[in-house]
Amino acid sequence: MDAPRFTDALTPAEADEVLALFDADTRPDGQEPLNEEARLLLRRPGATHWLVRDGADLAGYAQWQPDAGTGQIVVHPDHRRRGLGTALLAVLPERRVWAFGADAAASGFADASGLQPVRELLVLGRDLPADLGGRLPADVKVTGFTDADADAFIALNARAFAGHPEQGRFSASDLAARRAEAWWDADGLLLARRGERLVGFHWVKVHPDGRGEVYVIGVDPDAAGGGLGRGLLQAGLDRLAALGCPSVFLYVDGDNTRAVELYRRSGFDEVLRDVLFA
Structure with missing residues (x-):
């Protein structure tokens, strides 16, 4: 060897x-x-x-x-x-x-x-379709991604994930790499707009086995509240269900109590967990 x-x-x-x-x-x-x-x-x-x-x-x-x-x-x-x-x-x-x-x-x-374990990522899943009762605020419109949205999306992601060890560093080259992947779907990157301003997004992904994934969901901290996050979650799950996905899963940090509670209230249960050992 x-x-x-x-x-x-x-x-x-x-x-x-x-x-x-x-x-x-x-x-x-x-x-x-x-x-x-x-x-x-x-x-x-x-x-x-x-x-x-x-x-x-x-x-x-x-x-x-x-x-x-x-x-x-x-x-x-x-x-x-x-x-x-x-x-x-x-x-x-x-x-x-x-x-x-x-x-x-x-x-x-x-x-x-x-x-020893120093960080845990929970893998949560549930069946589709799912009616969570989530509704977007009346003044928010959701559209798919276009080339013209790239810079605003990168900036929004940075605000939503400031301090996150991985997603907070997401760059234009990272976006380009994902857009080159076979699974990329511009309409699967749902952008929430309040007027001309991007205030949130829900990026969904369909895997080769047909399962859907809540790939990334983020909300501008200045626009949080009023049901925007829950409404975006619902919009993404609706899209995955419409595409024929029988189930959906997501990753969330185990110590992100607020997000874990939101997903558990939304019918997600733990499937697996990823552990960082050090």
């Missing part, structure tokens, strides 16, 4: 190999070992990478995201229990690593490595 090899940029062939490893390690329940941002960074600057080979085969991979200060690790199922996870954890600049859909194996690895 080779030692982890460092690179600050993957070749296209290496990126394809990591995606094949990702597919091999995705659990039967659909839980994926790398999140969307990590997969996008396989072909974009903004991350560093380590590859472990067994002969010609890619046996393990680690990625470090400097802006977030977190890592992600994936080991091929045929190469587990051979110390690869420990070796990849050791090369990360800091011992801060995500476990997605954290199960007993991930928790056991973290415990054996002396790591």
Whole structure:
């Protein structure tokens, strides 16, 4: 087994190999070992990478995201229990690593490595259609995204997620990367306008298996209240239901009590949780 090899940029062939490893390690329940941002960074600057080979085969991979200060690790199922996870954890600049859909194996690895949970992302879901009773304020109009909305949307997102460790850094290049993805749908980025001003948005996503996702929902802090957030949630769920999605899920920080309570009141139950260990 080779030692982890460092690179600050993957070749296209290496990126394809990591995606094949990702597919091999995705659990039967659909839980994926790398999140969307990590997969996008396989072909974009903004991350560093380590590859472990067994002969010609890619046996393990680690990625470090400097802006977030977190890592992600994936080991091929045929190469587990051979110390690869420990070796990849050791090369990360800091011992801060995500476990997605954290199960007993991930928790056991973290415990054996002396790591503790420091952040939790709850994965909540519910069936569709859903009538939450949410209504938008009478003076708010919802439209789909257009090219002319890009700058205003980026600015609105920054206000809505100021201080958030990931979404608060969302940039024009991040938007461009999502618009290049096969799932992109301009009408799925619902923008709430009060006159000419953007005051909120609900970005929904349809997955290949037909499930819908509350991808991001945000409200300008200066426009909060009056049912805007709940109305946007309803508008997005209505769109997903109209597209034929039988269910919807979302991610929310476990310590975001206000948002968790809103979603639970809206019929969302916990499906999984992602844990950041450090």
